[in-house]
Amino acid sequence: MFSNLPLLSLVIWTPIVGGMLVLATGSRNGVEAKVLALLVSLATLALSIPLYTQFDVSLASMQFEELLPWISSFHINYHVGVDGISMPLILLTTFMTVIVIIAGWEVITYKVAQYMAAFLILEGLMIGTFAAMDAMLFYVFWEALLIPMFVIIGIWGGPNRVYATIKFFLYTFLGSVFMLVSLLYMYMHAVDVNGVGTFNIQDLHKLPLDLTPQIFIFLSFLLAFAVKVPMWPVHTWLPDAHVEAPTGGSVILAAIMLKLGGYGFLRFSLPITPDASMTLDWLVILLSLIAIVYIGFVALVQADMKKLIAYSSISHMGFVTLGFFLLWKITENTGSASGVVLGLEGGIVQMISHGFISGAMFLSVGVLYDRMHSRMIKDYGGVVNTMPAFATFAVFFAMANAGLPGTSGFVGEFMVIMAAFKANFWYAFLAAITLILGAAYTLWMIKRVVFGPIANEQVENLEDMNGREFFMMLVLAIAVLIVGLYPAPLLEVMHATVDNLVAHISIPKISQ
Amino acid sequence: MNFVTPDFMLAMPEIFLLSMICIIMIIDLFLKDESRGATYVLSLISLIATAFLAFSNYTDQSLSTFNGSFILDPMASLLKISICIIVIGVFIYAKDYLKDRNIYKGEYFTLGLFGVLGMMVMVSAGNFLTVYLGLELLSLSMYAMIAMQRDSIMASEAAMKYFILGAIASGMLLYGMSMVYGVTGSLDLATINKAVSSADRVVMSFGLVFIILGVAFKLGAVPFHMWMPDVYHGSPTSVTLYIASAPKIAAFAMMYRLLAEGLADMHADWQMILVILSVLSMVFGNIIAIAQTNIKRMLAYSTISHVGFIIMGFVAGTQAGYGASMFYAIVYTIMSVAAFGMIVLLSRAGFEAENIEDFKGLNHKSPWFAFVMMAIMFSMAGVPPFLGFWAKIAVLQEAVNSGLLWLAIVGVVASVIGAFYYLRVIKVVYFDKPMDETPLQASMDIRLTLSLNGLAILAIGLYPTALITLCVSTFA
Numbered sequence: 001m002f003s004n005l006p007l008l009s010l011v012i013w014t015p016i017v018g019g020m021l022v023l024a025t026g027s028r029n030g031v032e033a034k035v036l037a038l039l040v041s042l043a044t045l046a047l048s049i050p051l052y053t054q055f056d057v058s059l060a061s062m063q064f065e066e067l068l069p070w071i072s073s074f075h076i077n078y079h080v081g082v083d084g085i086s087m088p089l090i091l092l093t094t095f096m097t098v099i100v101i102i103a104g105w106e107v108i109t110y111k112v113a114q115y116m117a118a119f120l121i122l123e124g125l126m127i128g129t130f131a132a133m134d135a136m137l138f139y140v141f142w143e144a145l146l147i148p149m150f151v152i153i154g155i156w157g158g159p160n161r162v163y164a165t166i167k168f169f170l171y172t173f174l175g176s177v178f179m180l181v182s183l184l185y186m187y188m189h190a191v192d193v194n195g196v197g198t199f200n201i202q203d204l205h206k207l208p209l210d211l212t213p214q215i216f217i218f219l220s221f222l223l224a225f226a227v228k229v230p231m232w233p234v235h236t237w238l239p240d241a242h243v244e245a246p247t248g249g250s251v252i253l254a255a256i257m258l259k260l261g262g263y264g265f266l267r268f269s270l271p272i273t274p275d276a277s278m279t280l281d282w283l284v285i286l287l288s289l290i291a292i293v294y295i296g297f298v299a300l301v302q303a304d305m306k307k308l309i310a311y312s313s314i315s316h317m318g319f320v321t322l323g324f325f326l327l328w329k330i331t332e333n334t335g336s337a338s339g340v341v342l343g344l345e346g347g348i349v350q351m352i353s354h355g356f357i358s359g360a361m362f363l364s365v366g367v368l369y370d371r372m373h374s375r376m377i378k379d380y381g382g383v384v385n386t387m388p389a390f391a392t393f394a395v396f397f398a399m400a401n402a403g404l405p406g407t408s409g410f411v412g413e414f415m416v417i418m419a420a421f422k423a424n425f426w427y428a429f430l431a432a433i434t435l436i437l438g439a440a441y442t443l444w445m446i447k448r449v450v451f452g453p454i455a456n457e458q459v460e461n462l463e464d465m466n467g468r469e470f471f472m473m474l475v476l477a478i479a480v481l482i483v484g485l486y487p488a489p490l491l492e493v494m495h496a497t498v499d500n501l502v503a504h505i506s507i508p509k510i511s512q
Numbered sequence: 513m514n515f516v517t518p519d520f521m522l523a524m525p526e527i528f529l530l531s532m533i534c535i536i537m538i539i540d541l542f543l544k545d546e547s548r549g550a551t552y553v554l555s556l557i558s559l560i561a562t563a564f565l566a567f568s569n570y571t572d573q574s575l576s577t578f579n580g581s582f583i584l585d586p587m588a589s590l591l592k593i594s595i596c597i598i599v600i601g602v603f604i605y606a607k608d609y610l611k612d613r614n615i616y617k618g619e620y621f622t623l624g625l626f627g628v629l630g631m632m633v634m635v636s637a638g639n640f641l642t643v644y645l646g647l648e649l650l651s652l653s654m655y656a657m658i659a660m661q662r663d664s665i666m667a668s669e670a671a672m673k674y675f676i677l678g679a680i681a682s683g684m685l686l687y688g689m690s691m692v693y694g695v696t697g698s699l700d701l702a703t704i705n706k707a708v709s710s711a712d713r714v715v716m717s718f719g720l721v722f723i724i725l726g727v728a729f730k731l732g733a734v735p736f737h738m739w740m741p742d743v744y745h746g747s748p749t750s751v752t753l754y755i756a757s758a759p760k761i762a763a764f765a766m767m768y769r770l771l772a773e774g775l776a777d778m779h780a781d782w783q784m785i786l787v788i789l790s791v792l793s794m795v796f797g798n799i800i801a802i803a804q805t806n807i808k809r810m811l812a813y814s815t816i817s818h819v820g821f822i823i824m825g826f827v828a829g830t831q832a833g834y835g836a837s838m839f840y841a842i843v844y845t846i847m848s849v850a851a852f853g854m855i856v857l858l859s860r861a862g863f864e865a866e867n868i869e870d871f872k873g874l875n876h877k878s879p880w881f882a883f884v885m886m887a888i889m890f891s892m893a894g895v896p897p898f899l900g901f902w903a904k905i906a907v908l909q910e911a912v913n914s915g916l917l918w919l920a921i922v923g924v925v926a927s928v929i930g931a932f933y934y935l936r937v938i939k940v941v942y943f944d945k946p947m948d949e950t951p952l953q954a955s956m957d958i959r960l961t962l963s964l965n966g967l968a969i970l971a972i973g974l975y976p977t978a979l980i981t982l983c984v985s986t987f988a
Contacts, residue, residue: 026879071902071977073984074909114879136905140896147890150935154943155875162943166935173895173931177924184905184912184920191913 008064008080011048011090012128015040015097019120022113030112034105037116041098044123048094051087057492060084060500062133062202070137074187075197079134084497085266085348086130088490089259092355093130095479096255097123099472100248103363106468107247107370108156115156119248122148126256130263135183135199138267139176142260146172149249149257156246164237164244171237175227178220179268186217186272205271211279211510218276221269222284228261231284231321232291235314242310243375247366250306254313255359259351262320266344266501270324274505277325284325289430291318296437300444305368305375308445309361312401315434316354316413322431323347323416327502329423339422344498345491346415352490353400353408353483360397360476364390367469368449371462377448381455386462391450393465393473398446400480402439408483519577522584525565525592526632532558533625540618548616552607555621556600559628563596566632580700581639583769586986587838588636591765595631598758598845599624604961605853606750608954612861613748615661623660624754627653631762637769640689640699647685647730650762651678654755658747670746677729677739685726691719692775701774708777720778723770724785730763731819734792741804744812749859749866752808753852756815757845764822764841771826772834779829786827791922793820798930807868810933811851814892817930818844824923825907828914835984836906842983843903846972850888850965857881857962860953868937873946881952881959882941884966891969893934894927899973906980 018040025032055063062081070078082090100119108115125145132138146169153165187197190207198204209217227234238258242250270277277284292315299311324347327340367390368383369375384391400407403414413435420428454460465473483490520527536558540551566589574585603621610616630649637643655678659671693699695715696707708716729736744752771782797817804810822844825837858865858874865871875882891898904927911920972979 023879070975071980073977073980074905111875114875140901143896143901147886147895150938151942154939162939165943166932166939169935170928170932174925174928177928178921180905181908181912181917181920181924184909185917187909188913 006066007047007050008082008131009066011044011051011094012080012124012131014044014047014124015120015127016124018043019117019124022117022120025113030109030116033113033116034101037101037120038098040120041094041101041123045094045098048091048127051082052091052493055082055084055087055493057084058496060496065133070134074136074199076136076199077134078137079200080128080131080137081133082131084494085501086263088348088352088493089130089256089263090127092259092352093123093126093256096251096355096359099359099363099476100251102468102472103251103366104246104248107366111155115152115248118148118152119252122152122252126260129260133201135186135201135204135268137199138201139180139183143173143176145257149253152249153241153245156249157244159244160240161244164240167237168241171227171234175224175234179224182217182220185213189213201267205504207272208509209273211275214273214276214509215279218269218273218280221264221273222280225261225264225269226287228264229258229317229321230261230314231287231318232295232314235291235295238314239307239310242313242362243304243306247362247369250362250366251359254309254362255355258313258317259355262317262324262347262351265321265324266348270505271501273509275508275510277505278328281325281328284321285329285427288318288322288325289427291315292322292434293430293437296434296441299441300437302441303377305365305377305445305449306362307375308377308441309358309365312361312438312441313354313358315438316350316358316401319350319413319416319431319434320347320354322427323350323412323419326416326419326423326427327505329427330419331506333424334422339419340502341495341498342415342422343419344502345494346412346419348412348494348498349408349415349483349487349490350412353412353480356476356479356483357397357400357407357409360393360473360480361401363472363476364394364397367465372458377445379455380449380459381452382459383450383462385454386459387464389470390465390473393477394450395446396477397480398442400484401442403435406481406484408480408487410484411487518579519575522569522575522577523582523636524569525562526629526636528565529558529562529625529629529632532561533622533629536618536625537622540622543618545616548618551618551621552603555603555625558625559596559600559603562628563593566592566596576638580702581642582636583638584636587765587768590982590986591635591761591838592632594842594845595628595635595758595761598761598849599628599754601849601853601961601965602753602757604957605753605849605856608958609748609750609856609859612859613661615748615750617660619660620657620750623653623657627657627754628758631758634762634769635765637766638701640693640701643766643769644682644686644689646762647766648682650759651682654751654759657751657754658743660751661748664748666746667748670743673746674739674743681726681729681736684722684729688719688722688724688726691715691722695719701769704774705776708775716778717781720775720781721785723775724782724789727763727767727770728789730766731760731822732816733789733819733823734796734816737793737797737816740816741809741812744815745806745808745866749808749852749855749864753849753856756811756852757849760815760819760822760848761841761845764838767826768834768838772829776829783827783829786823787916787919790820790823790827790919793817793823794923794926795820795929798926798933801930801933804933805868806866807855807871807937808852808866810868810937811848814930814933815844815848817926818848818892820926821904821907821923824919825910827916827919828910830910830914831987832984833910833914835987836910838986839906839980839983840903842979843899846965846968847888847891847900850884850962850969851892853958853962853965854881854885854888857952857954857958860950868940869947871937871940872944874941876946878952881962884962885941886938887966887969889934889937891973893931895931897970897973899969899976902973902976902980
């Protein structure tokens with residue numbers, strides 16, 4: 001009976017409209033705002049579940065498609081749809097937003113309605129970005145989501161928040177404008193080729209392009225997505241933004257916004273410019289390996305917990321980009337395309353897994369910060385004595401972050417390392433180093449913070465997690481375990497799409 | 513020579529407005545200061561009626577009257593309606609500001625209306641003389657409006673500067689026109705356009721350069737921008753509102769009439785000049801704006817950068833390019849009038865919200881107007897989903913289409929630089945604590961108009977199709 005509902009649009013617009021309603025409450029103590037925000041986020045989560053249950057895993061094409069003319073003079077349409085790559089990411093978004101709303105429940109006391117509304121609007125915009133099938137619609141969502149994030153870091157952030165948030169905005173803005181020029185160029189090119197311009201992403205996939213324009217388009221995409229992922233050397237905004245952002249902001253930033261960059265590679269770079277991707281795949285692999293190894297070492301020396309997790313995020317996202325761009329090296333090395341899917345799927349699983357784990361890690365830091373108002377490792381020690389339940393979860397998520405088998409962190413990293421082995425031993429060697437490094441910086445932090453004797457009086461007076469915090473941690477831990485122990489449903493969803501993507505990429509666009 | 517009665521109907525909006533101005537002037541003579549509201553209301557009614565007449569006069573052909581010196585085409589109708597609506601907004605924003613500063617005189621409104629008349633003549637000009645007539649009518653009204661606050665040294669200085677520089681620019685424009693006249697033997701733009709191909713290119717090029725100089729001065733393109741920051745800053749905000757908004761539409765129309773209609777065959781000659789103006793305006797406007805602490809000066813430099821974008825659409829020399837450029841000009845005035853409206857909103861008797869710092873903590877005082885300010889700033893920065901984004905897309909698309917990819921890249925880089933100072937305003941509005949607890953004192957009509965203005969920036973941004981189609985189809 002609900003088959004005619006524009007389900008995807010509902011998932012996009014419910015949080016945005018709900019966010020505006022939350023703003024309209026404008027209440028003083030914020031109770032109405034909080035309750036309404038929670039209801040809206042739960043409703044969005046409920047609405048997004050049919051995207052999974054009604055998803056046909058055998059199809060590689062877009063599902064739940066909606067197409068409405070929007071700006072006819074530029075052939076821009078309101079065109080949304082999901083495939084096996086975007087659907088899990090949308091579910092991740094709706095899931096994490098509920099967590100973030102709960103995380104801000106008691107902590108946020110200043111302008112509560114605006115805080116909740118910003119996260120809801122951000123949720124809608126992020127889902128829109130994942131669902132957009134029109135490049136200009138994608139760009140609108142992509143840029144628009146900077147606005148709520150800018151406000152979140154700027155209003156509820158730490159002492160140096162203004163610097164961090166402006167840096168965050170300008171970095172991302174600079175990265176994306178070149179993508180915009182590329183999109184406009186391809187629109188014009190489509191006029192030359194087909195007689196009619198288009199921003200439809202699937203039409204752009206088929207658009208023939210010579211190698212030189214492809215390379216420029218690829219580089220502009222790379223800039224846009226590398227800033228978002230972020231890849232070395234354009235990662236410097238991330239530690240600042242994470243450190244200054246409120247806990248909820250860090251969670252969303254790490255869990256979802258970084259994934260937008262990875263998603264962009266799959267949706268734009270690889271299929272639109274396959275030949276340039278092949279020509280320049282060494283560049284991405286190089287940057288990824290630098291991120292994995294070098295940033296891993298950087299994480300080791302951090303004194304600030306949030307900064308450490310931020311660098312760990314960059315390092316882990318290096319796996320994602322590495323997995324995405326291994327396919328030509330694999331084909332070159334093994335002579336067959338049998339293993340290429342592994343890298344891509346590993347990257348996608350890593351994105352989902354990192355969404356849960358990094359979100360949980362930032363929440364853990366948030367739990368401590370709310371009590372002690374410090375993120376410095378040296379201010380802690382022996383937390384396990386006063387907060388045993390918290391310590392259990394912290395250790396669990398640290399293990400997951402280090403890639404312990406049985407947790408979701410293991411699956412993606414293992415798949416990418418396997419793929420890297422097929423491509424080149426040294427890629428795999430360098431990537432595998434990070435398993436050691438990751439364990440080192442995460443567990444060392446846990447050792448200093450959680451274990452040992454009680455460091456000071458403040459730690460001695462800590463209270464363990466309350467029911468609300470326990471619930472958030474528990475839900476995330478379950479998610480990490482499910483993906484880690486039984487990733488098959490997740491992989492099954494993306495198989496057809498990834499196969500189709502690989503088949504598309506392997507056909508050169510340039511005339512030989 | 514036969515005397516043919518011109519078709520007055522085509523100029524009905526102008527004729528009506530002129531009659532109304534005369535009536536308002538006479539009525540105003542007999543009004544005491546406390547009943548000045550009558551002048552205000554009458555001015556608004558005249559503008560609404562003029563807009564309505566311009567609308568009912570709409571034709572999808574290009575008609576001319578007064579021996580070709582007055583043109584009525586879709587562009588003219590659309591721009592006249594836009595000008596009237598924008599100036600209605602200007603008058604509403606200005607009323608309380610004028611009252612608080614004891615300059616609530618009938619002259620502000622009659623001069624403003626004369627300016628509107630001048631702009632409408634410029635928009636419909638088909639002859640060098642009509643262009644000049646409209647331009648001077650507008651300029652003289654503005655000089656007087658700035659100087660109205662006669663006790664203010666700043667305002668007098670601004671008026672003086674504007675007058676001298678404006679007179680020089682007008683002189684240059686006339687000089688250029690005389691050269692073109694000397695070569696082609698005509699002042700009529702259509703006739704000139706036909707004569708260009710057989711004319712002496714050297715003299716024509718000289719004439720072209722001087723004409724562009726006059727146009728660039730009116731638009732405020734670098735390097736003819738020097739007057740703008742001083743005039744924007746020195747004028748009472750009620751007048752800055754006026755100067756910064758509708759005249760840019762008229763300047764666009766002047767550029768279109770002179771270059772695209774009168775000298776279309778010299779496209780290759782003026783394209784490169786305009787490209788340089790565009791690049792300089794975008795880059796310098798955005799960079800210098802970063803250093804400003806006075807929000808009126810900042811907006812002046814922001815205007816300069818927007819002018820660069822307006823010109824960027826124009827350089828393509830295609831119908832779609834003119835459409836994009838006009839779309840940008842209209843969008844710019846909507847944003848600009850809202851931005852200065854915000855300054856008026858925060859000002860009160862004895863307090864000018866002139867510095868960026870005066871916007872501190874607006875989110876505490878009024879979350880709604882903080883949001884409006886955010887919408888204006890993000891729109892100016894070209895961040896979707898606000899209106900300004902689509903204007904940028906439209907002109908960038910035309911630059912790419914005409915093979916000027918590098919110009920588009922300069923444009924986007926300039927807009928990233930520009931984003932910084934817009935973000936700084938949002939930072940002040942949202943992230944800083946207020947300096948005092950004085951509540952907003954603006955009256956209901958300003959609040960309502962400004963809310964509508966801000967909503968328009970968001971709503972048209974979400975669904976820009978109608979306005980874009982209107983602008984593009986105007987030239988098709």
